[in-house]
Amino acid sequence: MTSPNPYAIDADTLSGMKPIRQVVFALGSNLGDPLSNLQGAVSSLRDTPDVIVVDVSSVYETEAVGGPEDSPTFLNAVVLAETTLDEFTLLERAQAIEDAYGRVRTERWGPRTLDVDLVVVGKVEVDKPTLKLPHPRAHERAFVLVPWAEIEPAGEIPGHGLVVDLLDAVDSSGVRRRDDLSLED
Numbered sequence: 001m002t003s004p005n006p007y008a009i010d011a012d013t014l015s016g017m018k019p020i021r022q023v024v025f026a027l028g029s030n031l032g033d034p035l036s037n038l039q040g041a042v043s044s045l046r047d048t049p050d051v052i053v054v055d056v057s058s059v060y061e062t063e064a065v066g067g068p069e070d071s072p073t074f075l076n077a078v079v080l081a082e083t084t085l086d087e088f089t090l091l092e093r094a095q096a097i098e099d100a101y102g103r104v105r106t107e108r109w110g111p112r113t114l115d116v117d118l119v120v121v122g123k124v125e126v127d128k129p130t131l132k133l134p135h136p137r138a139h140e141r142a143f144v145l146v147p148w149a150e151i152e153p154a155g156e157i158p159g160h161g162l163v164v165d166l167l168d169a170v171d172s173s174g175v176r177r178r179d180d181l182s183l184e185d
């Protein structure tokens with residue numbers, strides 16, 4: 001008689017296992033102390049159970065896209081993570097982090113202390129008022145594509161293509177890397 005395999009996973013355990021997916025977060029801030037807001041966002045993401053931060057881009061100073069004429073310049077960055085959390089739980093977490101940094105939801109594209117957007121969650125597609133995935137405007141935003149391409153040149157937005165190819169089609173002249181600033185501890 002063969003002895004039972006000590007490493008065997010029973011069917012119930014297997015069916016309860018959640019897939020690990022890559023998530024790309026886009027961070028932005030142009031009010032208060034933008035660098036400290038972005039640093040706080042990264043450390044809050046690192047502190048999130050079931051989220052493993054894999055890479056963090058440099059900090060970029062970027063001209064405001066849309067919004068009021070006199071909108072201050074932004075600091076932007078991108079964070080790559082792996083997670084077993086589903087996309088709605090990730091959105092709740094992103095919004096809780098925004099709220100913790102004093103985000104007040106006012107005018108669309110207006111100045112904000114902290115914006116934490118979900119750009120892609122694996123290959124998941126969602127089209128709900130509260131959540132759209134992939135993020136419907138990320139593919140045309142140099143302030144997302146430039147930092148993302150820095151840390152993941154092979155990155156892809158399902159339905160749109162490779163980040164490096166999308167970058168060719170956007171004007172990135174308003175996006176400057178700030179090597180004097182860092183989001184790492």
Ligand SMILES: Nc1ncnc2c1ncn2[C@@H]1O[C@H](COP(=O)(O)OP(=O)(O)OP(=O)(O)O)[C@@H](O)[C@H]1O
Nearest residue numbers: 108109115116117118119129130131132133135137
């Ligand atoms: N992929 C996504 N990531 C974050 N929020 C999303 C996403 N898809 C839809 N939303 C919804 O969009 C709402 C408005 O988000 P937010 O205030 O960050 O928009 P915005 O930053 O002004 O503009 P934009 O959506 O163009 O970045 C949120 O309350 C959220 O429910």
Ligand SMILES: Nc1nc2c(c(=O)[nH]1)N=C(CO)CN2
Nearest residue numbers: 028062063064065074109143
């Ligand atoms: N440069 C820049 N412009 C923006 C940004 C941003 O993060 N950076 N976010 C917006 C709404 O999410 C609108 N415009």
